[in-house]
Amino acid sequence: xxxxxxxxxxxxxxxxxxxxxxxxxxxxxxxxxxxxxxxxxxxxxxxxxxxxxxxxxxxxxxxxxxxxxxxxxxxxxxxxxxxxxxxxxxxxxxxxxxxxxxxxxxxxxxxxxxxxxxxxxxxxxxxxxxxxxxxxxxxxxxxxxxxxxxxxxxxxxxxxxxxxxxxxxxxxxxxxxxxxxxxxxxxxxxxxxxxxxxxxxxxxxxxxxxxxxxxxxxx
Ligand code: G3P
Numbered sequence: 001x002x003x004x005x006x007x008x009x010x011x012x013x014x015x016x017x018x019x020x021x022x023x024x025x026x027x028x029x030x031x032x033x034x035x036x037x038x039x040x041x042x043x044x045x046x047x048x049x050x051x052x053x054x055x056x057x058x059x060x061x062x063x064x065x066x067x068x069x070x071x072x073x074x075x076x077x078x079x080x081x082x083x084x085x086x087x088x089x090x091x092x093x094x095x096x097x098x099x100x101x102x103x104x105x106x107x108x109x110x111x112x113x114x115x116x117x118x119x120x121x122x123x124x125x126x127x128x129x130x131x132x133x134x135x136x137x138x139x140x141x142x143x144x145x146x147x148x149x150x151x152x153x154x155x156x157x158x159x160x161x162x163x164x165x166x167x168x169x170x171x172x173x174x175x176x177x178x179x180x181x182x183x184x185x186x187x188x189x190x191x192x193x194x195x196x197x198x199x200x201x202x203x204x205x206x207x208x209x210x211x212x213x214x215x216x217x218x219x
Pocket of ligand 1: 006026027028129131132163164165183
């Protein structure tokens with residue numbers, strides 16, 4: 001499963017980049033609003049740091065305007081993927097951008113039918129929002145399962161990008177179901193490595209090694 005960071009925080013992205021595991025970045029207008037820099041600068045900085053797809057969302061709702069704004073966003077860097085909302089206007093713009101080989105990430109997906117339409121419109125990614133479904137009392141993971149089945153039934157190549165991830169269980173379950181990508185807030189990415197038995201085991205290994213009195217070189 002690919003891992004994207006759901007962030008506009010350049011400091012975090014710079015810090016986590018050396019792990020070699022950041023396959024891409026997703027942004028949205030709410031995340032952009034958290035940055036003290038302008039959106040163009042943020043996008044250019046991110047695209048310099050990360051080679052993989054960087055999703056940049058349009059802020060208009062009419063198909064023609066989404067298409068034009070999408071083309072503009074795509075012109076900012078080679079790895080920009082245009083993020084469009086899952087509406088009929090968005091689907092129309094998606095088809096046009098996809099026909100020009102511009103990658104589209106269809107966002108705000110809350111049903112398997114929406115995901116079916118996005119795939120038919122040529123989306124590169126579909127972003128089901130797991131956490132926001134959980135917030136309603138339903139199970140966001142069921143949607144990931146449904147979309148996986150629909151896409152596998154018909155061989156759609158649109159990648160399932162599990163979004164609105166709120167905890168490490170979401171990540172594990174998305175991977176078990178077979179989501180292609182999970183986009184994580186940086187803190188959730190950092191938490192993936194944590195296990196108390198790892199810490200305990202490491203402490204014991206180092207203690208036992210120290211007791212031998214030997215030195216192991218660090219060339
Ligand atoms: O990128 C969109 C998505 O990940 C939003 O997450 O936590 O605001 O529902 P959240």
